[in-house]
Amino acid sequence: MKKILLPALLLSFFLSCTSSENNTGNGEASDKQLILKVDGSSTVYPITEAVAEDYRAANPQLQVTIGISGTGGGMKKFTVGEIDICNASRPIKKSENDICIEKNIKYIELPIAYDGLAVTVNPKNNWVDYLTVAELKTIWEAAAQGKIMNWSQIRKGWPDKPIKLFGPGTDSGTFDYFTEAVIGKQGDSRGDYTASEDDNVLVQGVSSDDGSLGYFGLAYYEENASKLKLVPIDDGNESNGAGPIAPSLETVQNGTYAPLSRVLLIYANSAAEGKKEVKDFLHFYIENAPTLVKEVGFIPLQSNIYATVAQRLENDVTGSIYTDGHEVGTNLEDLLKTAKSDTAE
Structure with a gap:
């Protein structure tokens, strides 16, 4: 199992990844790398970090920076367009979705694991x-x-x-x-x-x-x-x-550990997702989640649910499957079956 990094290592990783962006001041590294900005949940961090590490090994053209400010802190940045992806250990709240609507930010909600x-x-x-x-x-x-x-x-x-x-x-x-x-x-x-x-x-x-x-x-x-x-x-x-x-x-x-079982998610700004490099990264994320989620100590979704999530990504389905941001007492598979598009319009 991959280790969950200690705070000092997290900070080192974040600083090393953001340094090239800070040097250019225009959101691109000096060698024209595309920089994907991620922030949010400390719980989801190890999963996204593991995905980014494996993806960068074969795709150095995309640089991924990952911060940790909590789901709420990440959402504050995501809803105003400061980051491209928000790691989240709970669904987007109605108040956060309302800001997305106000700022004309559409997002794709991608369940990635259970916890x-x-x-x-x-x-x-x-x-x-x-x-x-x-x-x-x-x-x-x-x-x-x-x-x-x-x-x-x-x-x-x-x-x-x-x-x-x-x-x-x-x-x-x-x-x-x-x-x-x-x-x-x-x-x-x-x-x-x-x-x-x-x-x-x-x-x-x-x-x-x-x-x-x-x-x-x-x-x-x-x-x-x-x-x-x-x-x-x-x-x-x-x-x-x-x-x-x-x-x-x-x-x-199977949901018997109730009510303290939950779904972990990432939220991707659809404008960033429209870039080929970012979409490739997100497809890589979902395709490799079953293995990497388990490696870092979390619980994979069922294979049919990953297939549905991958289809949502492929079809650019925007908005949240959660009514007013409430997850407690819901079933992920049922929500995905009845989901509607474009909540954040």
């Missing part, structure tokens, strides 16, 4: 064997701030020990998805926790405090499994699997 949100505690935690969605809500909802501070408040018999929370910042698509799935409303989270857009910081935090609890993408748990304890989740819905369920390739792909 599960891993809820983790410190390995020294010997009392948490699973959590219910209701208990997660009790811990993380906005009303818990300053009030739910100890494990003994979550379940009878648990120790009177402080809970130290770690989670993504508010610009993160992971934050948006988790709060909607668990609390019922995007962004309705307590604020008294250690927040970071860098999942490696969250891993380090949970692994260093035996009273800690955190959440982030499953790939980051798998990369650091020896430092963390994975917590199975019980959503209370026996129709999709009874009792606590841990995230895995099977449970995320």
Whole structure:
């Protein structure tokens, strides 16, 4: 499995890729390379980086720069035309789509992988064997701030020990998805926790405090499994699997790890996609996603879904398959079957 790069290496990669553009000031490198600008989700970054690395080996004429500012941060740039592709760990929001309409930016939405949100505690935690969605809500909802501070408040018999929370910042698509799935409303989270857009910081935090609890993408748990304890989740819905369920390739792909299974996406500006080099890169992305997604620790889509996504790209189908940006409780295959074009018109 390809390693998920550490922050220092990410910064080094980003700076090295952007240097030629900065020297010319006109969006093209000095040797006339076309520069494709990508930004957004830290979760999706390893997939796009792996694709770009393999593509550049055979196609040096396209230079790909990849930044990490969270899905929300990437969307702020994407919706005003500052970048060509946005890595996203949740669907485009209605407010973001509205800006695209205002700025006359059409986009192609391309699902690329599944991911599960891993809820983790410190390995020294010997009392948490699973959590219910209701208990997660009790811990993380906005009303818990300053009030739910100890494990003994979550379940009878648990120790009177402080809970130290770690989670993504508010610009993160992971934050948006988790709060909607668990609390019922995007962004309705307590604020008294250690927040970071860098999942490696969250891993380090949970692994260093035996009273800690955190959440982030499953790939980051798998990369650091020896430092963390994975917590199975019980959503209370026996129709999709009874009792606590841990995230895995099977449970995320079949949807039984609910409600913390999600789709990862990229959004491509259709104006950039119209350039042959960019379209070739996007076709390469979708064609190689089944292999590269797995190599970096994520979960591939089903083969028939990749075929549908490739057809959307080939036909330049624009707009989002998600109504008002909501993914929780939806099925990707069903959405693709009923999708309409040109949401961003």
